[in-house]
Amino acid sequence: MHDIKAIRETPDAYVAGWSARGVADAADLVARLLALDVELRAAQTAGQEALSRRNATSKLIGAAMGRKDMAEADRLKAEVETLKGEIAAQGEIETAKARELRDLLAAQKNLAAADVPDGEDEDANVQVSIWGEPRRTGPAKDHADLGEAMKLLDFEAAARMSGARFAVLKGGLARLERAIGQFMLDLQTTEHGYLEVNPPYLVRDEAMFGTGQLPKFAEDLFQAVSFPADAIDNVRGIERDDDIAGQVDEFIDQVFDDRRWLIPTAEVSLTNLVREQITPEEELPLRLTALTPCFRAEAGSAGRDTRGLIRQHQFHKVELVSITTPDKSDEEHERMTTCAEVVLQRLELPYRRMLLCKGDMGFSARKTFDLEVWLPSQGTYREISSVSNCGDFQARRMDARFKPKEGKPEFVHTLNGSGLAVGRTLVAIMENYQDQDGRIAVPSALLPYMGGLTHVGA
Secondary structure, eight states: OOOHHHHHHOHHHHHHHHHHTTOTTHHHHHHHHHHHHHHHHHHHHHHHHHHHHHHHHHHHHHHHHHTTOHHHHHHHHHHHHHHHHHHHHHHHHHHHHHHHHHHHHHTSOOOOOTTSOOOSSGGGOEEEEEESOOOOSSOOOOHHHHHHHTTOEEHHHHHHHHOSSOOEEOHHHHHHHHHHHHHHHHIIIIISOOEEOOOOSEEOHHHHHHHTOTTTTGGGSEEEEOOOHHHHHHHHTOOTTSOOHHHHHHHHHHHHHTEEEEOSSTHHHHHGGGTTOEEEGGGOOEEEEEEEEEEOOOGGGTTSSOSSSSSOSEEEEEEEEEEEOGGGHHHHHHHHHHHHHHHHHHTTOOEEEEEOOTTTSOTTOSEEEEEEEEETTTTEEEEEEEEEEOTTHHHHHHTOEEEOSSSSOEEOEEEEEEEEEHHHHHHHHHHHSBOTTSOEEOOGGGGGGTTTOOEEOO
């Protein structure tokens, strides 16, 4: 969410910033925002002036009645009634303009940090560093083929019960996935100081709005809607020749009043822990982590990675979230990225760190590092973690502030990252640790979690 005061004071910076992030009509957008701001403030001023005149006129009524000048008192009463109508009218304009301005602001992506490279897509991303030697010899079977050959990965059974983009993991492969998640969680809590949280998986609209998933990305989310039994019975009882419009509308209202969303990432739940709160500065940074299932409709990825575990509707992920002060957020961003990198290093998986360009960053991010792991079957690096500094963008949407030791409360800065996506880590292990016999060697870091199992598919 953006501060209209900042747009008012530096409109050219927003035109340039949004243009760099792919907004084709940024100048028109800023002009529309400023026009709405003028209309809103004009309605506020007109309403306040009418209220002031009403209050002054009301006092004159008493004076006129004290003089027993009833004609003047009646005239003043009529003027008060007129002013009441003007106050109400300006209030309606103010409400409508405030909503329109808020909705338009809420639909705009964050501005990029000064050191983020220009560019429209991933081709303009910059490699920052590389770790490990990619595996270019030996077996390089695709993870899906490998898992199906071991009879431990079943896409057909998943499709029969749930449809496409789901998978059933069995035996040693299921245990390996569980080991990966537990290892990551233990690493981030015991060595990196993150506080483990077990958050809700279902959240309200406000939580999704706070982290930027709503309203823009509703089609990429899964909804869970509760249907009140009495409302369903009422709709079923409607006669065919009745006027049903009102009853159906009432039913829809009841349903969507109780709507929840399945989290696409624990970022939503963890970041919203500070929603509408003022946190003392001495309690920052807050470093939070959670291992949760994640649910994504993947509406915008039709045709991409349709086979295998890379892009699923349901998957597990260890999420990292930091809440900090503005002066510490860049430092915290570097620290969080390193915490995610350590996972790959302990698992001895070759990877590279990429700095995303302005056109390839997510909606809420001001700066993002992607970690990309080597996949032998594809002969390339694929994203396994995205670590973003959102600045105060999410904090403004959530009204999340901190109280400095001196001065007024300020908006916190929020950061989030994968530490890591469990399914994609499983894919990387399967492909990088496969042997000539079609088995998967268990990385040494995971052996304590495997109950003595050293290979999967043996």
